Amino acid sequence: MNIIRRRGWEIPEAQATPENLFLDRRALLGGGLGIAAAMAIPTRARAQRAADAADPSASLYPFKRNEKYQLGAGYDLTDEKLNANYNNFYEFGTSKTIAAPAQALKLRPWTVKIDGMVEKPMEIGFDDLLAKMPHEERLYRFRCVEAWSMTIPWSGFPLAELVKFAKPLGSATYLQMETFLDKAVAPGQRQSWYPWPYTEGLTMVEATNELAFIATGCYGHPLPKQHGAPLRLAVPWKYGFKSVKSITRLTFTDKRPKTYWEGLQASEYGFWANVNPEVSHPRWSQATEQVLGKSERIPTKLFNGYGEYVADLYKGLEKERLWA
Numbered sequence: 261m262n263i264i265r266r267r268g269w270e271i272p273e274a275q276a277t278p279e280n281l282f283l284d285r286r287a288l289l290g291g292g293l294g295i296a297a298a299m300a301i302p303t304r305a306r307a308q309r310a311a312d313a314a315d316p317s318a319s320l321y322p323f324k325r326n327e328k329y330q331l332g333a334g335y336d337l338t339d340e341k342l343n344a345n346y347n348n349f350y351e352f353g354t355s356k357t358i359a360a361p362a363q364a365l366k367l368r369p370w371t372v373k374i375d376g377m378v379e380k381p382m383e384i385g386f387d388d389l390l391a392k393m394p395h396e397e398r399l400y401r402f403r404c405v406e407a408w409s410m411t412i413p414w415s416g417f418p419l420a421e422l423v424k425f426a427k428p429l430g431s432a433t434y435l436q437m438e439t440f441l442d443k444a445v446a447p448g449q450r451q452s453w454y455p456w457p458y459t460e461g462l463t464m465v466e467a468t469n470e471l472a473f474i475a476t477g478c479y480g481h482p483l484p485k486q487h488g489a490p491l492r493l494a495v496p497w498k499y500g501f502k503s504v505k506s507i508t509r510l511t512f513t514d515k516r517p518k519t520y521w522e523g524l525q526a527s528e529y530g531f532w533a534n535v536n537p538e539v540s541h542p543r544w545s546q547a548t549e550q551v552l553g554k555s556e557r558i559p560t561k562l563f564n565g566y567g568e569y570v571a572d573l574y575k576g577l578e579k580e581r582l583w584a
């Protein structure tokens with residue numbers, strides 16, 4: 261997604277330094293070698309336990325898996341540590357190793373604002389919202405527009421349930437979603453030429469499709485900050501940039517939202533962004549994808565393999581730019 265700098269997907273997997281290794285190496289350099297080496301793994305486990313203890317929703321997890329959503333033959337779950345150390349979250353930098361800076365994000369209190377074309381605008385605390393929603397785990401595939409992919413066990417609830425709770429007016433045709441805006445915690449947001457806050461949108465028909473999911477956790481515990489805690493979107497038939505992280509606002513509207521990536525580079529990133537291996541990005545092919553942690557590339561599937569759920573949504577829209 262880098263426009264000027266080198267693109268993330270061009271960097272061979274082996275050259276990217278996962279943040280956990282980086283931190284361990286620092287510990288090795290800084291402290292007594294033997295002690296630091298012996299402590300490296302327990303430290304990480306302790307850090308996860310401490311993060312869970314500080315999170316009032318931690319005891320709700322794991323959520324019961326909904327077996328309807330399977331990865332399909334030939335797909336394995338991506339290793340959790342790999343996934344947690346290869347992220348796109350431009351608020352914290354343009355590289356894939358933003359896990360450490362993302363820890364500056366403060367998750368409580370976290371308020372979600374619901375406004376626009378609704379019966380009654382409101383603000384609700386994240387934990388209150390989570391208590392009102394049904395809980396489930398789903399295994400989803402995920403395809404970034406940069407031609408890398410992963411699979412992940414998300415925990416959360418269907419976006420349709422949140423829409424029902426928000427009580428939009430019948431005249432609303434789009435749902436716009438926004439990330440937090442706080443220059444003090446997100447150094448990327450100090451770069452004023454980017455159109456912050458990160459904004460995404462779906463049509464109401466897409467937002468209420470059964471696949472559209474709000475993830476609040478993954479791998480059986482609350483979301484790590486770098487994955488977009490405390491709540492982020494997961495729309496697996498679309499390129500990854502649609503899946504907006506760390507949501508603070510949902511606005512129902514009858515105007516198509518102008519999204520972050522459209523604001524940056526409309527010629528390359530549009531509103532629909534459905535996965536299609538036959539439509540190349542202006543600068544690279546979308547025919548295959550690099551699965552995180554695998555050595556072979558695999559073919560990309562139309563709608564990322566989710567056509568049975570969503571292909572019908574786009575009948576009659578063939579003139580639209582559905583694939584970028």
Ligand SMILES: Nc1nc2c(c(=O)[nH]1)N[C@H]1C(S)=C(S)[C@@H](COP(=O)(O)O)O[C@H]1N2
Nearest residue numbers: 347348349350404439458487500501503505
């Ligand atoms: N707020 C925000 N949301 C975001 C992004 C971002 O930079 N900021 N990057 C998007 C892109 S390009 C991708 S591929 C996914 C990455 O999700 P992951 O880091 O959990 O794998 O988040 C998406 N959501």
Ligand SMILES: [Mo]
Nearest residue numbers: 404405500501
């Ligand atoms: Mo992406």
